[in-house]
Amino acid sequence: MSHPQTICIAGGGTGGHVMPALALADAVRLHWQDTTVNFIGAERGLEARLLPERGESVLLLTMHAIQGAGLLQRLRVLLWELPSSVLKIMRVWRKAKPQVLVGVGGYASVAGVVAALLSRIPVVLYEQNAIPGLVNRLLYRFCDVMMLGFESAELHLAHTRKSVVTGNVIRSDISETVYQVPATPSLLIVGGSQGAMFLNETVPLACSRLAEQGLEFTVTHLVGAGDGRIESVSAIYEAAGIKAQVQAFSDDMPSLFTKASLMIARAGAMTVCEAAAVGMPALFVPLPWAADNHQYYNAKVLEDAGAAMILDQDVCSVDELTTTLSQTLFERGLLQRMSERAKQAFIGQASELQLKVLSRFLGEVRS
Secondary structure, rough: OOOOOEEEEEEOHHHHHHHHHHHHHHHHHHHHOOOOOEEEOOOOOOOOHHHHHHOEEEEEEEEOOOOOHHHHHHHHHHHHHHHHHHHHHHHHOOOOOOOOOEEEEHHHHHHHHHHHHHEEEEHHEEEEEOOOHHHHHHHHHHHEEEOOOHHHHHHHOOOOEEEEEEOOOOOHHOOOOOOOOOOEEEEEEEEEOOOOOHHHHHHHHHHHHHHHOOOEEEEEEOOOOOOOOOHHHHHHHHHOOOOOEEOOOOOOOOHHHHHEEEEEOOOOOOHHHHHHHHHHOOEEEEOOOOHHHHHHHHHHHHOOOOOOOEOOOOOHHHHHHHHHHHHHHOOOHHHHHHHHHHHHHOOOOOOHHHHHHHHHOOOOOEE
């Protein structure tokens, strides 16, 4: 009895892994309508909530991180959790194996990749960041091909025979957004889904100092979920007489992008790629403790292109941020140049390039 064609996407943990995985799944379903997409994730990851909410088929594993963990946890993961998870996956595959497994990063992807290798299933790795994560660096030698979100990621691979620069898939509503320098300077602060305490504490104070100088501008600040965040941040803007919209998060980023002159944000792979797609000038404050300092390398791609500036959180004071904002937010010519250079740095057609890679295992793409 023949079985429908299947692709399995393994990994997750954070939105930076889960959202690109979902974008890839949607593209696969669009072009191979008879293909089934299944997921493998971790019980502790974002995928454990998000994927079932979307009605996705997901096999959840008991997997913990080992990077930065103590010896006991490392031994537990390597000697018990990983082997158990691999066997769990292979039992599921007894009825029908997928034609290809895509590892998107995160520790759940390790079990998926190992199970695929033991089952002689082709493996495609997908690295979203400008510096490959520990998992993907370890697994690279065993995979068939690795898709890269940034060209600079190739510099961190032992060889590039099996790598293909595809870029990261950006939501269509964002990629279609057109940046224009607004008449009134407007600052957008984005700390990610969980917010960023440093940005919540520092940026409002810097804005207050700009207002004291008589500079006029508006602010949209996404503070992330958390008790009292909206109230405490709003109070600072209100006391300074700044017109500010403060909210936990937004489901309509295109609208915020069209209103903003300049964005201050962390430097996750998708945030950086969205800024490039829109042409949004940015000040990036990379998360200092991000694994392998990958947020710095993501941001450096646009800084090197002249589209963004990087601020080091460990040394960035309110005074320094105030000076930087005064030299960028109100300079229309500079903002326009940064915008043009951001668009030039953007890797377009990521979905088509990724589907071309997968066509080696799923057949030709039907347009």
